[in-house]
Amino acid sequence: MNATHPDVLGPIPATGGRAACLDALPRRRRAFWVGMLLLPLWLVPGPLRAQDTGTPLGPVERSSADFLLTLPDEAVPVRYTPGSLDRAARLQYRLKALYDQLGKWTPVESRLTVFVLSPEEWQAQGIKRPYGLPARIAVFGGAAPAWGTEETVSLWRGLAGMSLDSGGEFTVRGSAEELATVLLADALLELEVCRMMAVNRGIAPSQGETWVGDLVGQILCTSARHLDKEPVAVDLTAVLRRFRERSGSEPSPSLASFSSDLEPAAWLAYQARFAEGAERVWLGEGKQAPKRLIKRWRRKGAPLSFEDLTALFPNLVEWRGREFPGG
Numbered sequence: 001m002n003a004t005h006p007d008v009l010g011p012i013p014a015t016g017g018r019a020a021c022l023d024a025l026p027r028r029r030r031a032f033w034v035g036m037l038l039l040p041l042w043l044v045p046g047p048l049r050a051q052d053t054g055t056p057l058g059p060v061e062r063s064s065a066d067f068l069l070t071l072p073d074e075a076v077p078v079r080y081t082p083g084s085l086d087r088a089a090r091l092q093y094r095l096k097a098l099y100d101q102l103g104k105w106t107p108v109e110s111r112l113t114v115f116v117l118s119p120e121e122w123q124a125q126g127i128k129r130p131y132g133l134p135a136r137i138a139v140f141g142g143a144a145p146a147w148g149t150e151e152t153v154s155l156w157r158g159l160a161g162m163s164l165d166s167g168g169e170f171t172v173r174g175s176a177e178e179l180a181t182v183l184l185a186d187a188l189l190e191l192e193v194c195r196m197m198a199v200n201r202g203i204a205p206s207q208g209e210t211w212v213g214d215l216v217g218q219i220l221c222t223s224a225r226h227l228d229k230e231p232v233a234v235d236l237t238a239v240l241r242r243f244r245e246r247s248g249s250e251p252s253p254s255l256a257s258f259s260s261d262l263e264p265a266a267w268l269a270y271q272a273r274f275a276e277g278a279e280r281v282w283l284g285e286g287k288q289a290p291k292r293l294i295k296r297w298r299r300k301g302a303p304l305s306f307e308d309l310t311a312l313f314p315n316l317v318e319w320r321g322r323e324f325p326g327g
Helices: 017-023 028-045 085-105 121-123 150-160 178-199 211-227 234-247 264-285 288-300 306-312 315-323
Strands: 068-071 078-080 111-118 135-137 143-145
Touching: 068 085, 078 085, 085 111, 085 178, 085 211, 085 288, 111 121, 121 143, 143 178, 150 178, 150 234, 150 264, 178 211, 178 234, 211 234, 211 264, 211 288, 211 306, 234 264, 234 288, 264 288, 288 306, 306 315
Parallel strands: 078 111, 111 143
Antiparallel strands: 068 078, 135 143
């Protein structure tokens, strides 16, 4: 935003005082002194700046994102709320490792911008997902909670039906259970990054059978997780398997009803089943699974269908019949 210029407010009057003195100066010196007189407009903080008075009704409200700090990176820049640097740095480290692994299979070609937000900032940005779960932002970006709260603990206890244990080793406000909810959100964000990359690159369809994109994302994320040499704080596969077991008595969902905008419990019910399929692929193909998947996509020159996946990984046929008997 630029400081308010004289042509916005009208001509500077030349009737006495400093304005009259300016008229007597040569043009270059006059421009210098006009700049010096307007300099304080740049120095007044926040809503008092002249450029913020942009409506007839008064100052424009400043977005909460204006106050976020930045952890720069060419591939994964992170905007974070003050007081969450350690947590933001850890998330950036994890996502950069995932970003680099995905890049070994196919160029990602997009920067991944991540926002680490407080509960108040989350609400101010109008994010629909409950605070405590990750959210997709724009085409290739995500938001994650800056810290856990009693509400995030209650949310995850209700979803997972189990006690929460973090095992984390970085500084973040709150209890061990609240930290655990942050780590769970991060693990799901990694999964969402893989799905977004698959759809954005055209590896999986963005319309029609969109659930194929989630399955492809799970295959890529599961492969990256198995190839990661560093221990992970949260075993997402185990968490989703626990969720699958907990919902085992419920009717199997229909793939025709799948949507990325489902309520958290329904969305996790699908992800738990997709995770089982991805694990089968890994057990059958190991580190060759993502390479074969990308190779077939390049040869096809179009998004992969489920038939393409079953041609590569035949055990997915039995998986679909068991997890989604209704189609």
